[in-house]
Amino acid sequence: MLFSLVSLLLATSSTGSTLAVSTPRTANGACTTKLQRRAWHTFSVEEKKAYVNADLCLMKLPATLGLNGTKNRFEELQAIHQVQSSITHGGAFLLYHRLLMHAHEQLIRNECGYTGAQPYWDEVRDAGNFSQSDVLDPVTGFGGNGVRPNGCIADGPFANYTNGLGPGYFLGDNCINRFVNDTTSLFASRRYIDECYEKKKFVEFWPCAEMNPHNGGHGGVGGKMLDPISSPGDPIFYLHHTWLDKVFWEWQVLDLPARLTDIGGRTIQGFPPGFGPGNGTGPPPFEWGGPPGGSSAWFPPPESFIPPAWLPPQIPQGNPGNETTLTHVLNMLGVIENARIADVMDIGGPLLCYEYV
Ligand SMILES: *[C@@H]1O[C@H](CO)[C@@H](O)[C@H](O)[C@H]1NC(C)=O
Ligand SMILES: *[C@@H]1O[C@H](CO)[C@@H](O)[C@H](O)[C@H]1NC(C)=O
Numbered sequence: 001m002l003f004s005l006v007s008l009l010l011a012t013s014s015t016g017s018t019l020a021v022s023t024p025r026t027a028n029g030a031c032t033t034k035l036q037r038r039a040w041h042t043f044s045v046e047e048k049k050a051y052v053n054a055d056l057c058l059m060k061l062p063a064t065l066g067l068n069g070t071k072n073r074f075e076e077l078q079a080i081h082q083v084q085s086s087i088t089h090g091g092a093f094l095l096y097h098r099l100l101m102h103a104h105e106q107l108i109r110n111e112c113g114y115t116g117a118q119p120y121w122d123e124v125r126d127a128g129n130f131s132q133s134d135v136l137d138p139v140t141g142f143g144g145n146g147v148r149p150n151g152c153i154a155d156g157p158f159a160n161y162t163n164g165l166g167p168g169y170f171l172g173d174n175c176i177n178r179f180v181n182d183t184t185s186l187f188a189s190r191r192y193i194d195e196c197y198e199k200k201k202f203v204e205f206w207p208c209a210e211m212n213p214h215n216g217g218h219g220g221v222g223g224k225m226l227d228p229i230s231s232p233g234d235p236i237f238y239l240h241h242t243w244l245d246k247v248f249w250e251w252q253v254l255d256l257p258a259r260l261t262d263i264g265g266r267t268i269q270g271f272p273p274g275f276g277p278g279n280g281t282g283p284p285p286f287e288w289g290g291p292p293g294g295s296s297a298w299f300p301p302p303e304s305f306i307p308p309a310w311l312p313p314q315i316p317q318g319n320p321g322n323e324t325t326l327t328h329v330l331n332m333l334g335v336i337e338n339a340r341i342a343d344v345m346d347i348g349g350p351l352l353c354y355e356y357v
C-alpha cells in the first residue's frame with residue numbers, strides 16, 4: 001500500500017520547467033489574483049500528493065548555483081538558511097522566513113509544475129498531539145516519527161532521502177530525523193499566540209513569536225526540525241514557517257497600516273533583554289526555558305554550530321546600524337531575487353501576492 005503510493009508519487013512527479021506557472025500578476029506588477037494559502041489538513045488526497053510530488057521534484061532537480069554541499073534545488077533553498085542563520089534569526093527573522101517560504105512556493109510552481117499555493121500546518125489544531133497529525137501521516141503526509149537511536153524516518157515519501165547539508169553547518173550525507181514529542185508540541189498552543197498578540201510593537205512581537213509559537217513546531221517534531229541551522233532539510237519546515245507567517249500576518253492585520261512599516265531588533269542573532277535567557281549577546285534561538293533538545297534524544301552536536309572556515313563572515317547588506325531596518329536586504333543567494341524587508345512587509349503586493357484562508 002505504502003510502496004504503491006510512493007511509486008505512484010515518483011511516477012507522476014514532474015521535472016519540467018516547461019510547465020512554468022508564475023504568480024498571477026497584471027502587466028504593471030499589481031497583485032490581483034492572490035494565491036490562497038490553506039491548511040494542510042484541508043487538502044484533498046490529490047492535493048497532498050501534488051504538493052509532496054513537487055518537493056520530490058525539487059530534490060531531483062540538479063543544483064546549479066555552486067552553494068557548498070548542495071546537490072539539488074531543494075538543498076539550494078536549505079543552503080540559503082544554513083549559511084545565513086547567524087543574521088536571519090534577529091530582527092529580520094519573520095521577514096526573511098516569509099521570503100524563504102515565497103521562494104519555495106515559487107520554485108515548486110515555476111520549476112515543478114505545482115499549481116496550488118504553499119500550504120501551512122495549523123499547529124494549534126495539533127498542539128499536544130503532533131504524533132497524530134495529518135502532517136505526519138505516513139501515507140498522505142510527510143512520514144511519521146523517526147526510528148531510534150538516530151531518529152531517521154523510515155516511512156513516507158521522504159524516507160530514503162539523503163540530505164547533503166547538516167547537522168548544523170556540517171556538510172555530508174545525513175537522513176531526515178525526527179523525535180516527535182507531544183508534550184513539547186504544547187508550545188504550539190493557542191494561548192502562546194494570544195500572548196504575542198498582546199504585544200503592540202514589532203520589537204516585542206518578534207521575539208515572542210520566535211519563542212513558543214515558533215519553537216513549539218520545531219521542538220514538537222524534533223530531530224532535523226530542531227536544528228537551528230539546517231532545519232529546512234525536513235520538508236515539514238515549509239509548512240511550519242508558513243504557519244508562523246500566518247501568525248505574523250494576523251498580528252500585522254490587527255493594526256494596519258502601521259504594522260506594514262514597524263520593524264526593529266538586532267541585525268544579528270540574539271533576543272533582546274527580557275526574552276528567554278538572552279541579554280542580546282546571541283543565545284541559540286531554540287530555548288524556551290529548558291535546555292535545547294531537552295524534549296528530544298537528539299540535538300546537533302555543538303561543534304556543528306561553529307561557523308566553518310569555508311564560510312565568509314555574514315554581514316547584513318543595506319543595514320548599516322545594529323538595528324534592523326526596512327532597507328535591510330534579504331539575500332536569497334541567487335535562488336530567487338533578493339528583496340528588502342520593505343518589499344515583504346505586505347503579503348498582498350506588489351512583490352508577494354497571497355492570502356491565508
Ligand atoms: C489526538 O488526535 C487523534 C486523531 O485525531 C485523536 O483521536 C485523539 O483523541 C487526540 N488525542 C488527544 C489527547 O487530543
Ligand atoms: C525506501 O527504501 C526501502 C528499502 O529499500 C523501500 O522499501 C522503500 O519503499 C523506500 N521508500 C521510498 C519512499 O522510497
Ligand SMILES: *[C@@H]1O[C@H](CO)[C@@H](O)[C@H](O)[C@H]1NC(C)=O
Pocket residue numbers: 277278279281
Ligand atoms: C550575557 O549572558 C550570558 C549568559 O546568558 C553571559 O555569559 C554573558 O556574560 C552576558 N553578557 C553580558 C554582556 O551581559
Ligand SMILES: *[C@@H]1O[C@H](CO)[C@@H](O)[C@H](O)[C@H]1NC(C)=O
Pocket residue numbers: 181182183184290294295296297
Ligand atoms: C518529551 O519532552 C518532555 C519535556 O522535555 C520530556 O520530559 C519527555 O521525556 C519527552 N518525551 C519523549 C518521548 O521524548
Ligand SMILES: *[C@@H]1O[C@H](CO)[C@@H](O)[C@H](O)[C@H]1NC(C)=O
Pocket residue numbers: 068069171310311
Ligand atoms: C565546502 O566545504 C568544505 C568542507 O565540507 C570545504 O573544505 C570547502 O573548502 C568548501 N568549499 C567552498 C567553495 O567553500
Ligand SMILES: *[C@@H]1O[C@H](CO)[C@@H](O)[C@H](O)[C@H]1NC(C)=O
Pocket residue numbers: 266280322323
Ligand atoms: C548598537 O549600536 C549603538 C551605536 O553604535 C551602540 O550604542 C549600542 O550599544 C549597540 N547595541 C547593541 C545591542 O549592540
Ligand SMILES: [Cu+2]
Pocket residue numbers: 214218231241
Ligand atoms: Cu524556524
